[in-house]
Amino acid sequence: MADGEISRPPFLLLKGEIVMAYEQMLVPVLEKQALAKNIYRMVLQCRSIAQQAACGQFVHLLPVGCTLRRPISICEINKAAGTLTIVFEVKGTGTDALANVRAGENVDILGPLGHGFTILPEAKHVVVVGGGIGNPPMLSLAQVYGERATAICGFRSANIVTLQDEFHASGAETILCTDDGTAGRQDLVTEPLKEQLAKGDVDMVYACGPRPMLKFVAAAAKEYGVRCEVSMEERMGCGIGACLVCACQLEREGKSVMGHVCKDGPVFPAEEVVW
16 A cells, blocks of 8 residues: 555445445545636545546545535546546535645545446547536546547536646547537537537447436437436435435336435436436
């Protein structure tokens, strides 16, 4: 072990079965940066978690003074450097406490958690769609696919647009949309998505963002017969499938079932989600 990490056992035992591999440790914050109002970027030195992490997974951070952890999507994975980058928005006391952590200080991290996106090595063209704070987890996908990806990034307004330089640097074609037209196109993300789908060469659509956006992205992919995966958000307690707080309704094999975003997701095939 390196980087001053204090690790805990990497497996969760639930009813006698190993159901998830994860680690809990204190790790140093290498970088901390404000990207926009109430939106922050952190680079964490956590070599063993970075080695295991995959696009679409998340980490669970314990802010100082809080009882419950906060789930944060993984934005970038650098396995060679042993780092993870996260981007989060301040929405309450927990994320506010995280925003006050300075470079050089430690944070308590649990991860990597959840099921990530399916990577298609032979795909010729994929589309990644992000809405608001749903854009950060799309960056790692854009970096995997490079020039084979089109990234559609949606925001309410120019003042909260983030990570555009990083999306461009990935090699992906990048399309920026804002609700008010103050940056990029004044469009919903579904409009450029339909344009891409109409070309007939899209192998997969990936999406993360507000639930209404995901619903329309899933419908567009279904209309064109293209496979789609969506990353869902729900309030979480434990993050490892024990507390069952983050329930979501799914349909599998024609039957309605309850899944849990932390354990069964956060990524689901779009056709399974009951919207």
